[in-house]
Amino acid sequence: MLGELHSQLAPALVITRRELRDQFRDWRIIFPVVALTMFFPALMNFTARQAVNFVSNYGAPLVAERLIPFLLMVVGFFPISVSLVIALESFVGEKERHSIEPLLSSPLSDGQLYLGKLLAAVVSPLLASYLGITVYLVGVYREMGWIPTPVLITQILLLTTIQALVMVSAAVVVSAQTTSVRAANLLASFIIIPMAILIQGEAIVMFWGRYAVLWWVILALAVIAWLLVRAGVAHFSREELLGRELDSLNLRWGWQVFWREFIGGAPTLPVWIRQVGGLLSQKMRLPMLLVALSLAAGILVGASQAKVFALPVELISINNTDSGVLQGPEIMQFYSVAGVSTVWLHNIRAIILATLLGLFSFGVLGIIVLMLPLILVGYFLATAATAGLSPLVFFTAFVLPHGILEIPAIILAGAAILRLGATLATPAQGQTIGEALLHALADWCKVLVGLVIPLLLLAALLEVYLTPRVVIALLGG
Amino acid sequence: MIVTRDLGKQFDNFWAVDGVNLRVDAGEVLALLGPNGAGKTTTVRMLTSVLRPTRGEALVAGFDVVREAQKVRAAVGVLTEQHGLYGRMPAGDYLDFFGQVYGMDAARRRARTQRLLEDFGLQAERKRRIGEYSKGMRQKLALARALLHDPPVLLLDEPTSAMDPESARLVRDAIRELRSASRAIIICTHNLAEAEELADHIAIIRQGKIIASGPPTELKRSLLGPSEYEVAFGRPLNGFPLFFPHGADITDRGEQWVRFRTASPDLTNPLVLRYLLAQDLAVTGLHEVPRSLEQVYLSAMSSSREQEGNDAG
Numbered sequence: 001m002l003g004e005l006h007s008q009l010a011p012a013l014v015i016t017r018r019e020l021r022d023q024f025r026d027w028r029i030i031f032p033v034v035a036l037t038m039f040f041p042a043l044m045n046f047t048a049r050q051a052v053n054f055v056s057n058y059g060a061p062l063v064a065e066r067l068i069p070f071l072l073m074v075v076g077f078f079p080i081s082v083s084l085v086i087a088l089e090s091f092v093g094e095k096e097r098h099s100i101e102p103l104l105s106s107p108l109s110d111g112q113l114y115l116g117k118l119l120a121a122v123v124s125p126l127l128a129s130y131l132g133i134t135v136y137l138v139g140v141y142r143e144m145g146w147i148p149t150p151v152l153i154t155q156i157l158l159l160t161t162i163q164a165l166v167m168v169s170a171a172v173v174v175s176a177q178t179t180s181v182r183a184a185n186l187l188a189s190f191i192i193i194p195m196a197i198l199i200q201g202e203a204i205v206m207f208w209g210r211y212a213v214l215w216w217v218i219l220a221l222a223v224i225a226w227l228l229v230r231a232g233v234a235h236f237s238r239e240e241l242l243g244r245e246l247d248s249l250n251l252r253w254g255w256q257v258f259w260r261e262f263i264g265g266a267p268t269l270p271v272w273i274r275q276v277g278g279l280l281s282q283k284m285r286l287p288m289l290l291v292a293l294s295l296a297a298g299i300l301v302g303a304s305q306a307k308v309f310a311l312p313v314e315l316i317s318i319n320n321t322d323s324g325v326l327q328g329p330e331i332m333q334f335y336s337v338a339g340v341s342t343v344w345l346h347n348i349r350a351i352i353l354a355t356l357l358g359l360f361s362f363g364v365l366g367i368i369v370l371m372l373p374l375i376l377v378g379y380f381l382a383t384a385a386t387a388g389l390s391p392l393v394f395f396t397a398f399v400l401p402h403g404i405l406e407i408p409a410i411i412l413a414g415a416a417i418l419r420l421g422a423t424l425a426t427p428a429q430g431q432t433i434g435e436a437l438l439h440a441l442a443d444w445c446k447v448l449v450g451l452v453i454p455l456l457l458l459a460a461l462l463e464v465y466l467t468p469r470v471v472i473a474l475l476g477g
Numbered sequence: 478m479i480v481t482r483d484l485g486k487q488f489d490n491f492w493a494v495d496g497v498n499l500r501v502d503a504g505e506v507l508a509l510l511g512p513n514g515a516g517k518t519t520t521v522r523m524l525t526s527v528l529r530p531t532r533g534e535a536l537v538a539g540f541d542v543v544r545e546a547q548k549v550r551a552a553v554g555v556l557t558e559q560h561g562l563y564g565r566m567p568a569g570d571y572l573d574f575f576g577q578v579y580g581m582d583a584a585r586r587r588a589r590t591q592r593l594l595e596d597f598g599l600q601a602e603r604k605r606r607i608g609e610y611s612k613g614m615r616q617k618l619a620l621a622r623a624l625l626h627d628p629p630v631l632l633l634d635e636p637t638s639a640m641d642p643e644s645a646r647l648v649r650d651a652i653r654e655l656r657s658a659s660r661a662i663i664i665c666t667h668n669l670a671e672a673e674e675l676a677d678h679i680a681i682i683r684q685g686k687i688i689a690s691g692p693p694t695e696l697k698r699s700l701l702g703p704s705e706y707e708v709a710f711g712r713p714l715n716g717f718p719l720f721f722p723h724g725a726d727i728t729d730r731g732e733q734w735v736r737f738r739t740a741s742p743d744l745t746n747p748l749v750l751r752y753l754l755a756q757d758l759a760v761t762g763l764h765e766v767p768r769s770l771e772q773v774y775l776s777a778m779s780s781s782r783e784q785e786g787n788d789a790g
Contacts, residue, residue, distance in 0.1 A: 014577040018563075025565045098559035102622065105525040106578045107551035238527050253489075 011108050015116025016123065019090075023124055029086065033128040036079040041132045044071045045139035052144060068146050069156075070206045075136040076160035077199060079128035083164050084191065087121035087171035088184045091241060096181055104238045114172070114233050122168045129160050155214045159202070162221040167191055169228035176236050177433060227362045235433045257435055261442035276450035279443060284415045287422075291367060291414035295407070298371035302378025311383055335464055344460035347406070348453065351413045355420065355444065363421025370414045397474040402463035409455035416444040416452075478503050478630055478661030479524065483533035485685075486519050493519040495685035496533065501661040501678070503629070506652065508672035509665045510774055511682035517665040518558055520682070521632045524663070525555050538629050538661075551579065554628035556636055558665075560619040564608030568599055568618050571607060572625055579626040593621040596651065598644075612639040620648060624655070631655060631662040637671060649675060673770040681777045689777040697768050700776045703740040705766040708749065709733060711759035720756060722748040736766060 023029045048071050052064040094100040103113065133156065140146045148156070170191045171184075178184045198217075205213045266272035280288070334342075350369065358366025377399055384394040423440040479501040486494040494516040501507045509517050522528040524537050526546035535542040538552035563571060569590060576586035594600040597617040602610070607618065616639055623631060636652065637645040652675055656662060666672050672679060673693055680690040689696055698704070710733045719735060721727060724745045729736040739745040746763060753760050 011578065011580070014574065018566075018574050021570075022563065022565055097564075098557075099561040099563055101527070101557040101559065102555070102561040102575070102619075103578070104527050105550055105553070105555045105557070106575070107547045107580070108578060109547060239529055242522070242527055 008109075008112065009115075012112040012116035012119065015103075015108070015113065016119040019117070019120030020123060023086065023120070029082065029124070032082055033079060033124060036082070037128045037132045038135065040078050041075045041136035041139060044075050044136055045143060047071065048140055049143055066207045066209060068140055068144075069148065069152055069211075070203060072133065072136060072140075072148065072152075072156050073159065073202060073206060074199075076129050076133045076156055077163060079132050080125045080160060080164040080167065082128070083121050083125035083168050084171050084188060086125070087118070087168040088175050088188055089181050090117040090121055090172055091175040092178050092184050093175070093181050095179070095241060101242060104242060110236045110238070111233055114176070114229075114236050117175075118168055118172050118229070118232075121172065122164050126161060126164050129164065130157070133157070133160070152211060155211065155218065158218050159214060159221075162218055162225060163195070163198075165225040166221050166228065167195060169225050169232060173228060173232040173235070176232060176241060223364075224361075231362070235436075240433075254434070254438060257438045258442050258445075261439045262445055264446075273450055276446050279446060280412070280451075283419065283443065284412075284447070287415035287418040288411055291370070291411050291418060294367050294371055294414070295374045295411065298374035299378035299381070301371075302375035302380075303382035304378075305375075306379050306382030306386060309379075310386070335468075339464045340457075340460045343463050344457050347409075347456045347460065351410075351417075351448070351452065351456075354413070355417050358417040358421040361421065363418035366417040366421060367414055370410050370417075373410075393474055397471045398467065401467040401470045402459045405455050405462065406459035409452045409459060412447055412455070413452045416447040420444045478505075479507075479535075479537055479663065481520075481524075481533065481535040484520070484523060484530055484535050485532040486516075486523060486528060487531040492531075492685050494523065494530075497682070497685070497687055499663075499680060499687070499690075501663060503659045503661055504656060505677045506656050506662045506664060506675050507678045507680060508676035509663055509680050509682060510667075510669065510672055510770075512778075515682045516685040517682060518634060519685075521555070521634055521663065521665060524549075524630075524632055525553050526550055551626075552628055553630045553632060554623035554626065556620050556623040556631075556633040558634040560615045562607045562610075562615055562619060564606065566607055567604045568594065568607055568610070569603040571618065572621060575622050575625055581626060589625055589627070593624060597621055597647065613641055613644045616640055617644060617648065620651070629660055631660055632665075633662065634665045635668075636664060636666070637668060645671075669770040669774055679770065679773075681774060683778060683781050688781040689773070693770060693773070696770075696773050696777075700773050700780070701768055703738050704742060704768070705736055705738050706742065706746065706749075707734055707736045707764055707766050708753065708760060709762040709764075710735075711761045714758075717756075717758070719758075720752055722752055725749050 048064075048068050051067050052061075055061065055063040091100065094103070108116075137148070137153075171188065174184050174187045174191070178187060198221075202214070202217060205211070205217070264272065264275045266275055354366040354369040356366075357369055358364070377395075380398075381391040381394055385391045420437075420440045420443075423436050479499060481497055481499045484494060484497040484499075485492060497516070497520060499507065499520075509520065511517050519528060523530050523542060524535055526537075526542045526549045529543060537549045540548040540552060542549050563574075566574070572590040572593065573586050576589065581589070590603075591600070594603050597620070599614060599617060599621070602614065607615065610618065616637070620633070620636060623633065633652070637648050640648065649671060652662065652664070656675075664672065664675060677692060678690065679693055679696055680687050682688070689700060691699070705728060713732045714730070714735070719727065719730070721737060722745065724741060725737045725739045725748070727735060727737045737749065739749075742765075750760060750763060
């Protein structure tokens with residue numbers, strides 16, 4: 001097995017070695033790497049010393065305590081930013097220089113080519129980053145006697161490595177899918193902005209002193225890096241790389257591809273509805289199961305938080321609910337067509353938000369959005385139990401009357417979102433990434449128009465006209 | 478070695494290659510001729526398994542270009558239209574890199590690199606960066622890369638473009654040598670003299686379709702009609718009436734020469750000579766009027782355009 005791994009990996013490393021040699025011959029890469037490795041840690045040492053001296057005058061050593069590890073993380077991050085530049089031009093740069101075709105005509109597999117380029121982009125900035133961290137640590141030890149704990153240094157090294165991998169794997173995806181370095185640089189904003197937000201989040205965590213949270217960040221980034229690499233390899237196409245000359249937005253073509261898939265050649269509405277049914281049984285079974293399990297997990301998560309964030313018992317006394325509780329919503333004209341449409345449109349908005357988030361996160365963030373109401377349900381079920389109320393009765397009163405339609409609608413929408421997001425990480429047989437995405441989008445629309453939206457409308461009707469009455473019937477005095 | 482059946486490649490709504498049938502056996506050279514954008518490069522890219530055919534099939538060195546893409550790529554040496562060299566690398570390192578990519582061991586890489594650099598007169602320059610090479614030197618290095626792993630199939634796109642006459646001769650000699658070593662070679666070129674010199678078969682491609690193909694002599698006969706011959710005389714004819722046998726049609730005449738066309742020169746030419754000698758004319762020579770591939774090419778293009786006009790009409 002090791003032999004086979006070596007035979008698969010060795011050709012990729014041939015690419016990596018050549019690219020590394022090329023990088024070390026290019027002063028435009030060497031200069032910033034050296035500068036960021038040597039100069040920047042020294043500057044951070046100076047900053048740390050000044051900050052420690054300053055805050056110690058005001059009796060706030062905590063700030064210094066938190067600042068030194070934070071600067072360690074920053075020192076590690078700066079050199080890996082160079083990896084973005086290298087990775088962005090990995091494929092498209094070679095295309096522009098016309099040196100890609102001999103490589104594409106070679107017997108290297110797609111995976112070997114991809115891995116070789118990926119490693120080449122990540123190795124030198126990472127080495128620079130480790131060196132920078134070392135320079136910084138030596139500096140702070142010599143000047144302030146500060147030594148990080150083994151756990152902290154492990155976290156920082158892992159975080160730096162995984163951040164470099166995320167940036168590089170995303171940049172290589174961009175590089176393999178664009179037609180010019182200019183276009184790749186423009187698209188790099190989609191990497192730089194999330195990374196900047198991530199660093200800000202990490203800064204908050206580190207100043208807050210909740211270092212355990214960094215493990216979750218590392219885990220999440222590792223999953224994202226894996227998904228990005230998978231997406232990159234899945235959609236790597238020699239033909240696209242070589243054949244596509246212009247990044248043109250062809251709306252007409254896009255609409256035609258989408259519409260063809262959406263209609264599916266169905267001559268009548270009943271045939272189309274049968275097709276939607278077929279779609280569920282053929283392509284949506286596994287996503288539906290995954291979403292159902294996620295929602296169940298959401299209820300459990302919510303229930304587990306009831307003890308952590310407990311409500312005062314007097315606030316949750318809902319026995320003897322009488323028809324008076326209906327009056328509040330009535331004043332706001334909730335029990336009307338307007339109320340139905342409010343509930344319905346709110347749910348549709350939530351599904352669209354989940355879809356947008358799912359598109360950029362391989363479906364994951366979309367599912368988390370859909371889990372949120374179920375987390376609340378779990379929380380209130382557990383809270384009700386704490387208050388001596390049967391969770392089953394509570395569920396039957398508040399959730400079941402409309403949830404019997406709404407929850408299946410959420411599962412269906414979630415499955416379509418998951419499939420849409422997963423399209424990016426799934427090999428598209430004989431299709432471009434755009435075609436695959438348009439087909440998945442058409443399937444998403446089919447499920448939404450054919451099932452989810454009508455089910456949500458019925459659920460909204462039930463939620464407005466039935467659920468409050470069931471609450472009174474079951475929980476009324 | 479190379480067989481294509483109804484090979485086609487569609488980009489959006491445009492067929493770049495449309496139903497191409499080719500066959501190149503071992504030891505043969507096929508010259509693929511055609512104007513820019515005719516589909517030559519697309520055909521080569523399909524034969525190197527870089528582009529996936531939209532229809533039809535192609536076998537290269539016995540491997541299917543779709544199902545056995547990696548084997549095809551390992552069996553093919555390709556000289557791309559653009560050299561595709563790494564400017565910062567020295568030539569020796571460059572060939573060594575591609576040797577590794579093709580899975581060659583170190584000893585073989587060394588031997589092949591040295592041999593090819595010597596053959597192409599680049600040995601003395603092996604440590605110079607490729608970026609400092611002239612266009613011709615780059616072309617030779619790119620060709621050396623294509624030959625490095627000693628492939629049974631060679632696909633050469635414009636092998637002598639940008640070369641000085643001496644270097645071009647060197648490359649042409651190299652290609653001739655490679656043919657004798659039982660390889661199948663396809664050359665895409667605009668240089669018709671080169672194609673005529675090197676190729677056993679010619680295929681002319683226009684708008685993705687092969688409009689004429691065959692050995693050069695056969696193409697000349699089919700597209701330009703029967704061969705033309707010229708008889709030279711030692712003295713001016715001064716309007717002397719010439720009598721030619723049946724089957725030899727006079728096409729042109731000058732002061733001391735006359736041209737005729739015949740479909741069966743083996744039978745007619747001895748008769749022509751006998752007739753002329755019988756008329757007491759001082760015949761000093763009889764030879765076939767050379768016909769260039771350029772005439773064939775232009776004739777094929779013109780017929781194809783006419784055909785297209787008729788179809789449209």
